[in-house]
Amino acid sequence: MKLDLRRENLLKHTFVDFQQMSDFVQHPLILERAQGLYYWDIEGRRYFDAIGGIFVATLGHGHPRLLEAMRRQMEKMTFAPPLHGIAGVTLDFVEKLGSVAPGNLRYVKSFSGGSEATEAAMKFVRQYFKQTGHPGKYKFISRYQGYHGGTAGAMSASGTGARKTPFEPHMGGYLKVFPPTYYRGRFSSWEECNRFAAQAVEDVILHEDPETVAGVILEPVGNTGGIITPTPEYFRMLREICTRHNVMLIFDEVITGFGKTGAMFAAQTFGVTPDIICCGKGLSSGVVPIGAMIAREDMADAFWGRPEDQVQFAHGHTFAGNPLASAVGMAVIDEITENALDRQANGLGEYLAARLEGLKKYGVVREVRGKGILRGVELVRDTDSLEPFPELGTAMRRTALRNGLILRVDPTWFAVAPALIATEADLDEMCALIEKSLVEALEQVRGEACLTIDTCRSTAVEA
Numbered sequence: 001m002k003l004d005l006r007r008e009n010l011l012k013h014t015f016v017d018f019q020q021m022s023d024f025v026q027h028p029l030i031l032e033r034a035q036g037l038y039y040w041d042i043e044g045r046r047y048f049d050a051i052g053g054i055f056v057a058t059l060g061h062g063h064p065r066l067l068e069a070m071r072r073q074m075e076k077m078t079f080a081p082p083l084h085g086i087a088g089v090t091l092d093f094v095e096k097l098g099s100v101a102p103g104n105l106r107y108v109k110s111f112s113g114g115s116e117a118t119e120a121a122m123k124f125v126r127q128y129f130k131q132t133g134h135p136g137k138y139k140f141i142s143r144y145q146g147y148h149g150g151t152a153g154a155m156s157a158s159g160t161g162a163r164k165t166p167f168e169p170h171m172g173g174y175l176k177v178f179p180p181t182y183y184r185g186r187f188s189s190w191e192e193c194n195r196f197a198a199q200a201v202e203d204v205i206l207h208e209d210p211e212t213v214a215g216v217i218l219e220p221v222g223n224t225g226g227i228i229t230p231t232p233e234y235f236r237m238l239r240e241i242c243t244r245h246n247v248m249l250i251f252d253e254v255i256t257g258f259g260k261t262g263a264m265f266a267a268q269t270f271g272v273t274p275d276i277i278c279c280g281k282g283l284s285s286g287v288v289p290i291g292a293m294i295a296r297e298d299m300a301d302a303f304w305g306r307p308e309d310q311v312q313f314a315h316g317h318t319f320a321g322n323p324l325a326s327a328v329g330m331a332v333i334d335e336i337t338e339n340a341l342d343r344q345a346n347g348l349g350e351y352l353a354a355r356l357e358g359l360k361k362y363g364v365v366r367e368v369r370g371k372g373i374l375r376g377v378e379l380v381r382d383t384d385s386l387e388p389f390p391e392l393g394t395a396m397r398r399t400a401l402r403n404g405l406i407l408r409v410d411p412t413w414f415a416v417a418p419a420l421i422a423t424e425a426d427l428d429e430m431c432a433l434i435e436k437s438l439v440e441a442l443e444q445v446r447g448e449a450c451l452t453i454d455t456c457r458s459t460a461v462e463a
């Protein structure tokens, strides 16, 4: 993409997330429009959106039902802070979201994004324990490689080094355990490894003193870290451990929510009901910023008292419970449930996984992981050493863009999560682009590696 001088200068006045701008300006991507499974840039080039923007466009971009819901709500009311009152449409949304959540998760508070949801959930849990006779319970256990958002508490719970270290020290009371993938080389079976990783959570609770531990927060399928997909037993064990020690189990379903894993929430996919679910992203399919926490109904009782008791949830955001977001959120849920798009993601996911497994023939894929249409591929130098291959991912990020493909590359793995409306033919198109981009990246990396070795050799001979 060629940039004019104005845009080139403007890029010096802003940042894109988590990218070095000096590198970005060499390979800029400036988008202009989106429809269905595609984006178009300002030069009119089309890109297959293999990741729903960033795990957001669950129903594709510009879904007519969602735009219509937004339009209708815009004509009535676009803003009502959840302070003097609550928008009627937001109350409807509370009912709708509660109706598709597992168990008795019916207490809904909606926000403008995922970080607000995870942050609020952790505040909610701390206040809950203060008001239910356990004021010493304040610590949270989360996982290395996990990500729960960019705000202070959410970041403290996150375990992604590079996104955290510039801002240290973080908030106190946040402890970490490793996800099961971290230990997988040390066990003879994946199941055994998951058992060990789940048991480690209880070991930490016991060593910290259960009366100080408030919650365990994790992504059921961990994006950062490479679509980490534990066994159902891992979740069952965590559920039992948390119940045993009166610790709240919080599922951060900001990515996994709304059909991607084959059910409305990954909690349902894995057959485990947490105490709180945090969600966002796919809940609006990208039409409007949104986030929400859904807590056990009985937890909310602890916040219900006389005005002089001051037990109300001491938390709020100006744009929370936004009427436009509520209208769109309800339309997303209706579209998924009426068309069983979540269940459909199971079959599509199997098809997608089989196609991605086919990439193993290049000898640089360790594993294809995930559930439903949320899938990740781990890249290695070779399948004997299993050494990570970050150069390959870095090269693939560029070849993919050149080939008109947007996906998430980290760079030791890549992830895809196409919209639930994708057909097998769409997945074929996407996988062909993935394969082309991988092969070109491999050629580049291996070519460059040879070039470097040759250059080194000739320099050595000359010396």
Ligand SMILES: Cc1ncc(COP(=O)(O)O)c(C=O)c1O
Binding pocket: 112, 113, 114, 115, 116, 118, 147, 148, 149, 150, 219, 223, 252, 253, 254, 255, 280, 281, 291
């Ligand atoms: C699992 C998870 N939780 C929370 C967040 C934060 O959401 P947001 O960026 O909407 O604040 C993200 C964002 O990527 C996420 O992936």
